[in-house]
Amino acid sequence: MMPTVEKFQYDNAIVQKFALATVIFGVVGMLVGLLIALQLVFPSLNFGLPYTTFGRLRPLHTNAVIFAFVGNGIFMGVYYSLQRLLKTPMYSKFLSNVHFWGWQAIILAAAITLPLGITSSHEYAELEWPIDIAIALVWIVFGINLMGTITRRRENHLYVAIWFYIATWATVTLLHVCNNLVIPVSLFKSYPVFAGVQDALVQWWYGHNAVAFFLTTPYLGMMYYFLPNAANRPVYSYRLSIIHFWALIFIYIWAGPHHLLYTSLPDWAQSLGMVFSLMLIAPSWGGMLNGLLTLRGAWDRVRQDPILKFMVVAVTAYGMSTFEGPMMSIKSFNAITHYTDWTIAHVHVGALGWNGMLTFGVLYWLMPRLYNTQLYSVKLANVHFWLGTLGILFYAIPLYWGGVTQQLMWKQFTPEGFLKYGNFLETVTQIIPMYATRAFGGFLFFAGLFVMIYNLLRTVRSGQLQATETAEAPPRQVHVAHTGEYWHRWLERRSVLLTTLAVVAVAIGGLVEIVPMMWVESNVPKIATVQPYTPLELQGRDLYIREGCMGCHSQMIRPFRSETERYGEFSKSGEFIYDRPFLWGSKRTGPDLHRQGGKYPDSWHYNHLLDPESMSPGSIMPPYPWLITDDLDISDTEAKIRVLQQLGTPSPAGFAQRANEDLREQAAQIVKNLRQDGIKGEALEQKEIIALIAYLQRLGTDIKKMDRPSASN
Amino acid sequence: MYKYLLQSVENIHNLAIVPLLVFFLFFLGVFIWALRSSRSYVQHMEQLPLERDPVATTVKTTGHE
Numbered sequence: 138m139m140p141t142v143e144k145f146q147y148d149n150a151i152v153q154k155f156a157l158a159t160v161i162f163g164v165v166g167m168l169v170g171l172l173i174a175l176q177l178v179f180p181s182l183n184f185g186l187p188y189t190t191f192g193r194l195r196p197l198h199t200n201a202v203i204f205a206f207v208g209n210g211i212f213m214g215v216y217y218s219l220q221r222l223l224k225t226p227m228y229s230k231f232l233s234n235v236h237f238w239g240w241q242a243i244i245l246a247a248a249i250t251l252p253l254g255i256t257s258s259h260e261y262a263e264l265e266w267p268i269d270i271a272i273a274l275v276w277i278v279f280g281i282n283l284m285g286t287i288t289r290r291r292e293n294h295l296y297v298a299i300w301f302y303i304a305t306w307a308t309v310t311l312l313h314v315c316n317n318l319v320i321p322v323s324l325f326k327s328y329p330v331f332a333g334v335q336d337a338l339v340q341w342w343y344g345h346n347a348v349a350f351f352l353t354t355p356y357l358g359m360m361y362y363f364l365p366n367a368a369n370r371p372v373y374s375y376r377l378s379i380i381h382f383w384a385l386i387f388i389y390i391w392a393g394p395h396h397l398l399y400t401s402l403p404d405w406a407q408s409l410g411m412v413f414s415l416m417l418i419a420p421s422w423g424g425m426l427n428g429l430l431t432l433r434g435a436w437d438r439v440r441q442d443p444i445l446k447f448m449v450v451a452v453t454a455y456g457m458s459t460f461e462g463p464m465m466s467i468k469s470f471n472a473i474t475h476y477t478d479w480t481i482a483h484v485h486v487g488a489l490g491w492n493g494m495l496t497f498g499v500l501y502w503l504m505p506r507l508y509n510t511q512l513y514s515v516k517l518a519n520v521h522f523w524l525g526t527l528g529i530l531f532y533a534i535p536l537y538w539g540g541v542t543q544q545l546m547w548k549q550f551t552p553e554g555f556l557k558y559g560n561f562l563e564t565v566t567q568i569i570p571m572y573a574t575r576a577f578g579g580f581l582f583f584a585g586l587f588v589m590i591y592n593l594l595r596t597v598r599s600g601q602l603q604a605t606e607t608a609e610a611p612p613r614q615v616h617v618a619h620t621g622e623y624w625h626r627w628l629e630r631r632s633v634l635l636t637t638l639a640v641v642a643v644a645i646g647g648l649v650e651i652v653p654m655m656w657v658e659s660n661v662p663k664i665a666t667v668q669p670y671t672p673l674e675l676q677g678r679d680l681y682i683r684e685g686c687m688g689c690h691s692q693m694i695r696p697f698r699s700e701t702e703r704y705g706e707f708s709k710s711g712e713f714i715y716d717r718p719f720l721w722g723s724k725r726t727g728p729d730l731h732r733q734g735g736k737y738p739d740s741w742h743y744n745h746l747l748d749p750e751s752m753s754p755g756s757i758m759p760p761y762p763w764l765i766t767d768d769l770d771i772s773d774t775e776a777k778i779r780v781l782q783q784l785g786t787p788s789p790a791g792f793a794q795r796a797n798e799d800l801r802e803q804a805a806q807i808v809k810n811l812r813q814d815g816i817k818g819e820a821l822e823q824k825e826i827i828a829l830i831a832y833l834q835r836l837g838t839d840i841k842k843m844d845r846p847s848a849s850n
Numbered sequence: 851m852y853k854y855l856l857q858s859v860e861n862i863h864n865l866a867i868v869p870l871l872v873f874f875l876f877f878l879g880v881f882i883w884a885l886r887s888s889r890s891y892v893q894h895m896e897q898l899p900l901e902r903d904p905v906a907t908t909v910k911t912t913g914h915e
Contacts, residue, residue, distance in 0.1 A: 218899070221899075222898055222899060292898065294891075294894065294895060294898065296895060296898040296899060297895070298899070361899070362899045365896075365899050365900060366899055366900065369900070370900075371896035371897060371899075371900060372896060372899075375887075375892045375895045375896045376884040376885065376887055376892060377884070379880065379883060379884040379887070380880055380881065380884050383876075383877075383880045384877065384880065387873070387876065387877075642876075645872070
């Protein structure tokens with residue numbers, strides 16, 4: 138007997154909204170990216186303003202691209218495909234809209250706070266705690282809408298794309314909460330509950346999995362939906378997609394420590410991260426091949442169809458970067474690539490190639506459908522395709538070249554045993570032409586975006602938005618178990634159980650790595666001479682965070698001769714126990730600063746921050762004149778000390794109240810040093826720069842007070 | 851460092867073997883699951899993203915641009 142057919146309406150309006158936001162924030166994110174790329178070639182483009190310096194704009198760029206451009210792209214793809222795969226409208230139109238506007242409000246909050254220097258400094262989790270709470274709320278709204286839709290479905294089986302969406306939702310929830318555990322000092326400032334090595338591990342467990350579960354799994358779900366549709370043929374192997382899914386989410390979560398190779402992180406965690414990263418090649422390439430082989434027998438169409446071209450380049454870029462990632466996780470290879478522009482090239486093959494090109498392919502496929510029309514110009518789409526593809530090549534190749542060049546220069550010794558390029562700046566000026574070429578590549582990619590916008594605008598004008606789309610399907614059949622059925626079918630009909638299992642799969646990796654790290658504090662012998670920061674240094678450290686110094690300067694000297702020669706004793710885990718947050722950094726556009734303390738006189742820092750070129754001709758570091766004119770805000774010193782005390786930083790009773798006295802005394806001493814060197818300027822004691830100098834002069838000096846020069850790690 | 855952790859937890863060796871077994875059995879399970887899926891099930895799943903076009907009534911059903 139044929140069941141009755143029900144009529145219902147898909148909500149296309151929400152898809153159109155997310156598509157529009159995707160395009161708008163694509164422009165914003167890439168524009169900021171282009172600007173900061175040019176700042177490295179022309180430092181005057183920092184404009185001498187606090188809000189437009191590289192250190193503050195870099196997190197704006199990364200957040201805009203990841204959470205605004207790709208984020209809206211994810212929701213566009215999910216809201217379109219979920220309804221159709223489940224043959225039902227979204228659970229709640231109201232929640233869909235709350236989700237949309239809530240997410241845009243968060244983006245707006247990020248766009249305001251990041252240039253103001255309000256940041257937690259955790260990469261890709263920079264937003265401060267009130268915004269983190271808002272993110273959690275909006276994410277829960279999305280989750281309710283997602284799961285609600287699944288429970289109301291008319292299709293018994295959940296297609297693999299939906300598994301990827303579920304895993305995305307569950308894991309991002311877990312990651313977001315764990316990496317943003319902080320204690321607020323004020324509305325715009327907080328300190329993380331973890332310090333030093335632990336903070337670093339939690340951050341990169343998050344950071345790596347933000348790539349995995351925000352930039353990868355939802356886009357894989359989209360690949361499994363939109364690629365077969367664009368190619369008009371089923372996925373190459375559904376069986377492979379099952380293995381792809383479970384293997385990927387199971388292994389991905391373990392790989393985080395590969396961001397911390399050769400650091401003070403314990404060796405066992407480094408090895409674990411490296412091994413799991415290597416294993417990741419298998420599921421990643423399984424997924425890539427599944428995507429590419431879907432086009433078997435249709436390659437003639439790839440030649441003619443720009444949508445398929447975009448998708449082929451996207452999936453190929455996914456394959457390239459997921460091969461490159463595991464290679465970069467091999468310790469000896471990482472020793473060459475880490476801290477250099479190789480990493481930047483690597484992430485952009487992923488961001489521009491995988492996320493960017495797939496988003497464009499989906500938009501070209503989707504927009505004509507939403508507006509019930511044809512794409513305005515296939516020719517322009519082809520132009521965009523070539524601008525995008527060439528843009529990626531011009532972006533990535535110079536940076537690979539520049540990265541290796543710079544690292545080899547860092548490591549080059551003369552026959553006499555001295556560093557050949559003892560001045561770090563030489564290794565920077567050498568690769569500026571590469572930076573210029575990279576900016577050109579970024580410009581090409583950016584220009585392509587506008588070709589797309591014009592094409593889509595003309596497309597949209599030729600049609601009319603189909604805000605709802607009528608569809609029909611029989612109601613969901615009450616399932617009757619029959620012989621020959623396997624347990625997995627039972628499983629995937631139960632979406633809640635599937636979600637739980639996905640969480641368990643990812644949680645095991647997190648637990649095994651992170652829980653032992655929490656024991657470290659009680660297991661590692663502390664270094665006796667390592668003391669908490671003074672109030673002035675603490676304020677200086679928070680200025681260092683505000684200005685985003687960690688975007689270009691690491692504080693982690695690896696145990697290589699080339700690094701100990703250049704910077705001094707390698708960094709020990711015991712040195713970071715009072716670092717909330719940790720500031721190891723991940724890129725050396727400038728030199729490492731961990732042993733900066735005492736290296737130069739106070740006046741050197743004063744002059745250098747006022748005008749870096751006066752001390753280091755040819756430097757591309759932006760000047761920071763406002764540090765000299767602006768008074769240090771000491772109203773929160775007491776609150777800061779109290780929060781740190783709560784977190785276990787030792788200080789004598791009543792110290793919080795006396796903190797500002799202590800601060801003024803130390804400031805007076807620094808000003809005295811500056812005056813001796815002929816620095817003029819009124820009321821120097823109250824200026825921000827004094828705190829920053831205090832912090833820089835403290836960096837890495839504690840272990841020098843020990844009798845023996847080195848401590849065991 | 852590693853030794854230190856080992857000493858601090860009793861039977862840490864079992865802790866290392868258990869995840870290995872869990873992994874192995876899990877992947878074995880996934881492989882069996884995937885390989886033994888029936889042909890009709892796989893065909894149904896493969897067609898899921900594609901079959902919306904004949905159903906939808908207001909959007910053109912002719913492939914792509």
